[in-house]
Each structure stands twice: as structure tokens, then as C-alpha cells.
Amino acid sequence: MAQATNYVEDKVLNAITSNGSINFATGGVTLGSGIYIGLFTGAPTDSGGGTEVATSGTGYTRIQTGSAMASGGTQGKFDGATSGSITNDAEIMFPQSTADWGNVSAVGLFDASTGGNLLVYGSLTSVVEMLNGDIFKIPSGGFTVSMD
Numbered sequence: 001m002a003q004a005t006n007y008v009e010d011k012v013l014n015a016i017t018s019n020g021s022i023n024f025a026t027g028g029v030t031l032g033s034g035i036y037i038g039l040f041t042g043a044p045t046d047s048g049g050g051t052e053v054a055t056s057g058t059g060y061t062r063i064q065t066g067s068a069m070a071s072g073g074t075q076g077k078f079d080g081a082t083s084g085s086i087t088n089d090a091e092i093m094f095p096q097s098t099a100d101w102g103n104v105s106a107v108g109l110f111d112a113s114t115g116g117n118l119l120v121y122g123s124l125t126s127v128v129e130m131l132n133g134d135i136f137k138i139p140s141g142g143f144t145v146s147m148d
Helices: 006-018
Strands: 021-023 028-030 035-042 063-065 085-087 102-110 118-130 144-146
Touching (some): 006 028, 006 035, 006 144, 035 118
Antiparallel strands (some): 085 144, 102 118
């Protein structure tokens, strides 16, 4: 099986976390306006799916973040990828819940604020029970996307 180099991994991660694009012929990355982070109570798979936190009457919304190398996003930008890994460089905070969200067990990156495509996902280290009035936060350095 072939393995991508760190160079390619870094280009892909920078494009994903900014919602941008890559021109492999030139090696250039066109940075986009940001990516959206969503929360799941049922983990997705490679084919998508999963159970995202309900939006109706709960106060939940995906949070837009971006790349530290480009404008866009509202908080918690991702720093530039190195050695096939990229991490958020500031806290990412979701709005206060206005109803119970359930047990949040996974996060994902989407290319749109609603609907769209799930690009990357992963399980949390531990499940977080989100009750009415709680605020879900991802600390600086707490969200890392890696490629190997």
C-alpha cells in the first residue's frame, strides 16, 4: 500500500481545515473561508451518518472555524499543518444549550453550516453529557486532525 508524504498530508489538512482546495500540479493551496465543527451523540462512519445534535429548540449550531493562514471562521483557527498533523490554536466554544443535547461522543468537520458533507470525524476521549444550560468547549490544542 502506498503512503502519502508529509508534504501531501500537510497540503490536504490545510485545505480541509480552511474549506479550500489544492492544485497538485503546482502544489498550491487555495485557502477557503472556514470549516464547520459539529457534535455527534451517535458516531459517524467513513460513509457518513451518525447522529448529530438536534438543532430545533436546543441552541445547537455548528461552529465555523478556519485556518490561521487565512481569513474566515469565527474562532479556534487551525494552525498550519506540519508532519501530517494540524491542531486548533484557540478555544472553540459552542453556544449555551437551551435543552439537553444528550451524550456527545464524537466531533466532525463539515463543509457547510447545515447539511453539506462530513469531511473528517473522530471520537471524543470521553463522552460528555450535555444538559440544558451547558456549554461545550474544545480547548486550545484539544482538536487534532492527523493523516498517516
